[in-house]
Amino acid sequence: MIRCLAVDDEAYASEILAGYIRKTPGLELVSTTTNPFDAIQLVQSGEVDLVFLDIQMPELNGIQFLKICGRSCKVILTTAYEQYALEGFEHDVVDYLMKPIPYDRFYRSIMKAKQLFEGDTPKLKNEPEHANGTAFATDYIFLKGDSKNKFIKVDLKDIIYIEGLKNYISVYTSTQRLITYQSLRDFEAQLPPTEFIRVHKSYIIPFGKISTVDGNSLFINNQLIPIGDAFKEAFFKAIKERRS
Known part of the structure; x- marks a missing residue:
């Protein structure tokens, strides 16, 4: 509580x-x-x-x-x-x-x-939705820039996928690649779990951008992204829930 x-x-x-x-x-x-x-x-x-x-x-x-x-x-x-x-x-x-x-x-x-x-992604009952049935379809976050007082606004709907690389992450959008110095775990906490899911120790993806799921991989804009063993069960459960 x-x-x-x-x-x-x-x-x-x-x-x-x-x-x-x-x-x-x-x-x-x-x-x-x-x-x-x-x-x-x-x-x-x-x-x-x-x-x-x-x-x-x-x-x-x-x-x-x-x-x-x-x-x-x-x-x-x-x-x-x-x-x-x-x-x-x-x-x-x-x-x-x-x-x-x-x-x-x-x-x-x-x-x-x-x-x-x-430290997880709980889902509350009676999750609110917009009138079109898609929960929290549009919003934005601020990425930390390369100086103390620099922040970059990113619309969540533009994010294609996020990749973690040691002490920084790359955020791939529809128009650019942005790099911010923070952990993938911290960045994950800023994202709505109704729209994004972690599928690998190095990748977070938006459900809405998935084109194909094939075994232990998925594709977004022809980009192959692996599905890690530790994340597979939660991912496929989420996919099934979105089908129902």
């Missing part, structure tokens, strides 16, 4: 998040508060695992909160201002939610958080 805290200087905003938390399996609402100093006390007392944190607050803003408590809990930022996204990711936040926050986007953040807490 992930213990959650919603912090927002506007009470109605934290109550929306509280409602989402209450109806999502695996989450426990510890409290909501409009006071970031009360939130700091709760986090430092060890009562909270995950904080939904507004950035624009009087007296103490979300970035300042991260500098104080960022190592004591995991944080999902919530804001109406996109310009703080890069600074938030510098503090290793789980995700960055733009207001107004729809439940499906909230849910995807929870999946990321659960992966970080549990």
Whole structure:
């Protein structure tokens, strides 16, 4: 059970998040508060695992909160201002939610958080879908660039596959190859498990880009990708579930 805290200087905003938390399996609402100093006390007392944190607050803003408590809990930022996204990711936040926050986007953040807490790819019941029946079909992530303050925005729908190579990974998109210095495991935690799956110790692929599966291999755009023995059972189970 992930213990959650919603912090927002506007009470109605934290109550929306509280409602989402209450109806999502695996989450426990510890409290909501409009006071970031009360939130700091709760986090430092060890009562909270995950904080939904507004950035624009009087007296103490979300970035300042991260500098104080960022190592004591995991944080999902919530804001109406996109310009703080890069600074938030510098503090290793789980995700960055733009207001107004729809439940499906909230849910995807929870999946990321659960992966970080549990080290796997759990699937919650009643998984939300868009109107066209495809869960979380479009979104984006930021890749760490080759300097401290450089981040590259990548649309998930453009990713063809991801390859891990020692201390860095290559992200192949429909137009380019991007290199970022992080582990494949850490990168996997940023991806929605409804759309992506790890099929080998060195490869993550999007379900939607698979053209053929043949024994211990699959093909994406004529690129052969091996299916590792350790990942085979989970992969074929996922394929069967998507057929049903």
